[in-house]
Amino acid sequence: MAFEKTWRWFGFQKDELTLSDLKQMGIEGVVTALHHIPNGEVWPVAEIMKVKKAIEAQGMRWSVVESLPVSEGIKTKSADWPRLINNYKESLTNLGQCGIDTVCYNFMPVLDWVRTDLHYKLPSGGEVMYFDFPTFVAFDAYVLKRPGAEDDYPAAIVAKARERFKSMTPAEAEKLAYNIIVVTQGFIDGAVDGSTPDYKKVFLELIDTYKAIDRDRLRQHLKDFLTEVIPVAEANGVRLAIHPDDPPFPVLGLPRIVSTKEDLEWITQQVDSISNGITFCTGSLSVRSSDKLVDMIHSFGHRIHFLHLRNNQLLPDGCFHEYGHIHGVVDMYEVMKALLEEQQRRIKEGRSDTRMPVRPDHGIKLLDDYSRQANPGYPLVGRLKGLAELTGLEMGIEQMLKREQ
Structure with a gap:
């Protein structure tokens, strides 16, 4: 069977x-x-x-x-x-x-679920999804600016995240945040609606409900x-x-x-x-x-x-x-x-x-x-x-x- x-x-x-x-x-x-x-x-x-x-x-x-x-x-x-x-x-x-x-x-x-790149190219030319830890920490600590974020990750990863963020344009940082918060979640009953004007603020408020x-x-x-x-x-x-x-x-x-x-x-x-x-x-x-x-x-x-x-x-x-x-x-x-x-x-x-x-x-x-x-x-x-x-x-x-x- x-x-x-x-x-x-x-x-x-x-x-x-x-x-x-x-x-x-x-x-x-x-x-x-x-x-x-x-x-x-x-x-x-x-x-x-x-x-x-x-x-x-x-x-x-x-x-x-x-x-x-x-x-x-x-x-x-x-x-x-x-x-x-x-x-x-x-x-x-x-x-x-x-x-x-x-x-x-x-x-x-x-x-x-979390990915930082929805269009990662394989050597074959096909596309898959990628989770880059330093990039995600850059999103959390420097794009989202969650209070205390740097203390939640290994120092070596935070250092790489800081450099990763410095290399981003404002448009790239915004796209990263939108992909993580809205695009990857929107088709599976995500917690934040993409129509929300300040979606990062709403996202931070949701995270804050878990502070205790x-x-x-x-x-x-x-x-x-x-x-x-x-x-x-x-x-x-x-x-x-x-x-x-x-x-x-x-x-x-x-x-x-x-x-x-x-x-x-x-x-x-x-x-x-x-x-x-x-x-x-x-x-x-x-x-x-x-x-x-x-x-x-x-x-x-x-x-x-x-x-x-x-x-x-x-x-x-x-x-x-x-x-x-x-x-x-x-x-x-x-x-x-x-x-x-x-x-x-x-x-x-x-x-x-x-x-x-x-x-x-x-x-x-x-x-x-x-x-x-x-x-x-x-x-x-x-x-x-x-x-x-x-x-x-x-x-x-x-x-x-x-x-x-």
């Missing part, structure tokens, strides 16, 4: 591809969300069913919700927390009643969230799958609590339920080379509900750039083998969640992608290439495992 082949689709209004396009591509499961519903509001059954029926009319299934956003008020446990939690639980109930069984979410403060929240307190807020929502998810046949931090280390003086193997083990232990699970993102987790991805699969593979597979090239000073799917720091052969062995265990145990949806996460912009409009990291041809590579690798390992039995 192979993994369910899925594709992230941004909806009728926000995605250039149609559902019939996805069907032609051989996609089995669609990964999408109700992007038109404001963060913190209830997802109504009627709106869920509208999307679900459109997907099923093309012979596919709504495989994963990515994502049902966790509002900043839940992460900070603001005065609005009770309403936001109740709305989240109602949305989970509605999704379960509609037969949607997997929900990917994250608990990253303020920023969902350290790692331990944010962990407690996540535990409180899980304690409330996991029983509701379990009762309605829904599996929650938390996405790792991207990148998996602190930025902007904000705590990161979903970055390491120890973090993921802690999360799965807080509520002992199969509904309290993980999105296994090799792209995010591989940035910390000290953590072994195969070891993670062996440790808590039974809680992995969704697979994001892609690769990185790691560079000095904490920098990295994306690098397609099967080449890079991730040993995708060993990762795929461990995941297929986990799938076999589930089949033998008679579990219902054996399909293990997988999507090619991000991709190299190439060929016809340059004539298309797409969200950062989501080119058509580059992702199709990745899906083909991953599928071929998967089929080869499957045959090998069958012959070993």
